[in-house]
Amino acid sequence: MAAKHNFRKLTIWKEGIELVKETYSATKKFPKSEIYSLTSQIQRSAISIPSNIAEGTSKSTNKHFLQYLETALGSAFEWETQLIIAFEINYISEESFKHLENKIQIIQGMITRFMEKIEIL
Structure with missing residues (x-):
């Protein structure tokens, strides 16, 4: 069975990498x-x-794919929390924090919109 989506072509996957x-x-x-x-x-x-x-x-239904996207989104919010902690305890600079905070918020939005698109299908 072939996957419905080629993950290597998905912008959200590339941004995640x-x-x-x-x-x-x-x-x-x-x-x-x-x-x-x-x-x-x-x-x-x-x-x-x-x-x-x-x-x-790799999942055969959109419902199952959505579960994995939901997990990815949860990990993105978890990552953002850990970034905030790293900044608050002075492990990263404000410049690095702002750059990475913006990056993760873009990824969160991309995953959310992709999930909404799949729910419609």
């Missing part, structure tokens, strides 16, 4: 004491976004 790369770059600057806590958590949240989008494309 970019977020993962930027997350790894930003977390390199976190204290080593955070390696098993905030660093790991924010990286896993970032990875979850494009991973769930990709996995969802």
Whole structure:
């Protein structure tokens, strides 16, 4: 059975991959004491976004695909919370925070609109 969507062609997946790369770059600057806590958590949240989008494309119904998109959206909000924490405890600069905050809010909007489009089908 072929997937209804090719995840590699989805802009939301591509943006998710970019977020993962930027997350790894930003977390390199976190204290080593955070390696098993905030660093790991924010990286896993970032990875979850494009991973769930990709996995969802393999599902045979839009209902099942929507569940994976919902999980990706949840991970995006989780990631945003972790970004706020990283900023509040001075692990990232205000400039980096604003850039990444804007990026995640765009991704959240894209996932939400994609979910709305699929619900109509």
